[in-house]
Amino acid sequence: MTIESGRIRIFDTTLRDGEQSPGATMNLQEKIRLARQLEILGVDIMEAGFPASSQGDFEAVQAIARAVRGVEVAGLCRAMPADIDRAWDAVKVAENPRIHTFLATSPVHMQYKLRKEPDQVVEMAVAAVRHAARYTSNVEFSAEDASRSNPDFLVRVFEAVINAGATTINVPDTVGYAQPEEFGRLIRYVIENTPNSHKAVFSVHCHNDLGMGVANTLAALKAGARQAEVTISGIGERAGNASLEEIVMALHTRRDFYQLDCGVVTEQLFPTCRLLSMIIGQPIPPNKAIVGANAFAHESGIHQDGMLKNRETYEIMTPESIGKTKTDLVIGKHSGRNAVKNKLEELGYRLEEDQLVTVFEAVKKLADKKKQIYDEDIEALVLEEVYRL
Ligand code: KIV
Numbered sequence: 001m002t003i004e005s006g007r008i009r010i011f012d013t014t015l016r017d018g019e020q021s022p023g024a025t026m027n028l029q030e031k032i033r034l035a036r037q038l039e040i041l042g043v044d045i046m047e048a049g050f051p052a053s054s055q056g057d058f059e060a061v062q063a064i065a066r067a068v069r070g071v072e073v074a075g076l077c078r079a080m081p082a083d084i085d086r087a088w089d090a091v092k093v094a095e096n097p098r099i100h101t102f103l104a105t106s107p108v109h110m111q112y113k114l115r116k117e118p119d120q121v122v123e124m125a126v127a128a129v130r131h132a133a134r135y136t137s138n139v140e141f142s143a144e145d146a147s148r149s150n151p152d153f154l155v156r157v158f159e160a161v162i163n164a165g166a167t168t169i170n171v172p173d174t175v176g177y178a179q180p181e182e183f184g185r186l187i188r189y190v191i192e193n194t195p196n197s198h199k200a201v202f203s204v205h206c207h208n209d210l211g212m213g214v215a216n217t218l219a220a221l222k223a224g225a226r227q228a229e230v231t232i233s234g235i236g237e238r239a240g241n242a243s244l245e246e247i248v249m250a251l252h253t254r255r256d257f258y259q260l261d262c263g264v265v266t267e268q269l270f271p272t273c274r275l276l277s278m279i280i281g282q283p284i285p286p287n288k289a290i291v292g293a294n295a296f297a298h299e300s301g302i303h304q305d306g307m308l309k310n311r312e313t314y315e316i317m318t319p320e321s322i323g324k325t326k327t328d329l330v331i332g333k334h335s336g337r338n339a340v341k342n343k344l345e346e347l348g349y350r351l352e353e354d355q356l357v358t359v360f361e362a363v364k365k366l367a368d369k370k371k372q373i374y375d376e377d378i379e380a381l382v383l384e385e386v387y388r389l
């Protein structure tokens with residue numbers, strides 16, 4: 001893909017890097033439910049897990065690969081033949097499988113973690129990509145800790161792995177060390193200096209240790225990267241990963257600046273973040289950009305006055321554009337089936353008629369015991385009654 005192309009690929013790694021977030025472990029049914037929602041959301045690639053890491057992960061990746069359509073499914077693996085074989089065994093049932101192999105390229109990782117010389121690292125990377133390319137032409141290579149690697153060494157590795165068959169080159173800021181301007185420069189440098197860079201899609205994967213995950217990703221996209229690796233609500237290892245909803249809405253709201261598009265259905269952002277929050281049992285912080293409860297709340301009198309005159313005074317995007325409606329429908333024991341159906345749709349659930357009847361009856365039962373039914377209660381009933389989670 002050329003640097004001019006304006007279509008960004010959204011690679012969601014909530015099910016892999018996101019699940020590495022403390023307390024965010026998901027069971028098989030929960031992973032499948034989230035994977036189906038990611039499909040509805042319109043991500044291009046979902047990284048379903050790390051098949052060699054455990055039997056449970058292998059089975060989850062395989063089940064997700066079977067469950068979704070119209071989206072690429074990636075399995076992560078170290079740059080080792082046995083890991084790559086395991087990843088392929090798990091993803092091969094997908095409509096469009098991807099092998100994602102990684103190897104560290106920074107001096108500190110090569111010396112202390114891998115105990116390898118740079119030449120050996122190049123050899124290992126090439127051997128891994130060649131091995132993966134025997135299974136599929138959809139091979140991604142990640143240079144772990146790229147932001148602390150020598151840019152010319154990265155160019156050397158990237159040239160070699162593209163020649164070996166890698167079709168996506170990922171440049172991770174593994175420890176969230178980079179700064180936006182500097183990271184943008186690095187991306188531009190490796191794209192311009194890797195001889196055969198046009199044969200691969202350049203990707204970035206930014207962690208949030210200094211709170212720069214989103215800013216670094218956007219700077220990289222501006223510099224020519226065409227795949228963003230992200231997670232829902234920014235969950236992930238340590239301080240997390242770049243958040244999908246923030247990047248998508250930045251591209252959408254500031255299209256004048258970025259001139260880039262992606263295939264995400266923005267109206268599914270809020271329902272997806274809510275679903276994840278229900279599954280992992282962690283509330284969305286109220287001040288979270290885009291999807292927090294306060295993101296569209298206006299408290300100050302001056303702001304309220306401005307909003308009443310024209311919403312654009314204090315809103316740069318509408319709640320509807322992220323799938324949040326302004327309707328204040330209170331569900332209780334007097335509510336009818338239509339009201340429950342409306343509420344479910346507002347929360348992002350389009351149920352079959354028999355599923356709707358089941359949830360409606362469960363809501364009625366709960367309303368007899370509880371004064372007020374919250375959105376969270378209704379979502380819990382859907383997960384219990386329909387998805388059996
Ligand atoms: O942060 C990282 O470097 C990763 C790689 C495996 C892509 O998660």
Ligand code: ZN
Binds near residue numbers: 017174237
């Ligand atoms: Zn990561």
